[in-house]
Amino acid sequence: MKSSKDFLSGTLRTIILALLKEHGKMYGYEICQLTAKLTHEEILLTEGAIYPALHKMEKQGLLVSSKVKVNGRTRKYYELNQESLPEVAQEIRLLLDFSQHLKNLLKPAL
Amino acid sequence: MKSSKDFLSGTLRTIILALLKEHGKMYGYEICQLTAKLTHEEILLTEGAIYPALHKMEKQGLLVSSKVKVNGRTRKYYELNQESLPEVAQEIRLLLDFSQHLKNLLKPAL
DNA sequence: AATACATACCTAATTCTTTTATGTATAAAG
DNA sequence: CTTTATACATAAAAGAATTAGGTATGTATT
Numbered sequence A, B: 001m002k003s004s005k006d007f008l009s010g011t012l013r014t015i016i017l018a019l020l021k022e023h024g025k026m027y028g029y030e031i032c033q034l035t036a037k038l039t040h041e042e043i044l045l046t047e048g049a050i051y052p053a054l055h056k057m058e059k060q061g062l063l064v065s066s067k068v069k070v071n072g073r074t075r076k077y078y079e080l081n082q083e084s085l086p087e088v089a090q091e092i093r094l095l096l097d098f099s100q101h102l103k104n105l106l107k108p109a110l
Numbered sequence C: 001a002a003t004a005c006a007t008a009c010c011t012a013a014t015t016c017t018t019t020t021a022t023g024t025a026t027a028a029a030g
Numbered sequence D: 001c002t003t004t005a006t007a008c009a010t011a012a013a014a015g016a017a018t019t020a021g022g023t024a025t026g027t028a029t030t
Helices: A012-023 A028-038 A047-059 A082-109 B012-023 B028-038 B047-059 B082-109
Strands: A063-070 A073-080 B063-070 B073-080
Touching: A012 A028, A012 A047, A012 A073, A012 A082, A012 B082, A028 A047, A028 A073, A028 B082, A047 A063, A047 A073, A073 A082, A082 B012, A082 B028, A082 B082, B012 B028, B012 B047, B012 B073, B012 B082, B028 B047, B028 B073, B047 B063, B047 B073, B073 B082
Parallel strands: none
Antiparallel strands: A063 A073, B063 B073
């Protein structure tokens, strides 16, 4: 049986960007936790997906990272590169639009 | 730059199922056209994606097909296997829920 | 007659993301 | 002292979709 996670493909990157846009600096583990909390454990980002995604976006110049030691553990904070803000906003809008189209397509079938 | 099509992954199968559930028998080309029309050309299903998806779902027993010759051209109609109707309805509901969660996550960032 | 466009199907190679499965290391809780 | 939570990372494999081809018929244009 399908589950919520099967729909995640393609949206992971945009979810991360949206959370960073709203919350400023965040670290990977935190992004996973917050997403789970906000969706009542229905959207669960896996670490195997999120870390490579963060690394890629940093390499692309969308994100900037900084390491901080907290309680003996290292956190790697990411934040949006301010220059990419318009692009990020546009991407979020696109996904929201897509989401709305999806709703229009699926709703009548129920 | 990202475009709408980058978000399609994972949702293609469910879109097809929803259209078949609402419209009864449809053929591949028709599904592409209708989706384009309903979304004002924003969600464009490609034939390279849709035909393999249809074949797979038929093999899985979710769909049943029948060939019809119309104006010299062959159409292959697909319809839902009635037995899989509850499962399909559930999958559509899941994607709608996911879509709502997505909205909740992204909206605050705009 | 020739050309292009729309209809209608199909598949194969490549690309890309994500899953699954690990691995490392520290702190707190039982 | 063992488990759970925190926090990072990577690598192999799976899977879906894109890109790019191919076949064939009907209709419209030039």
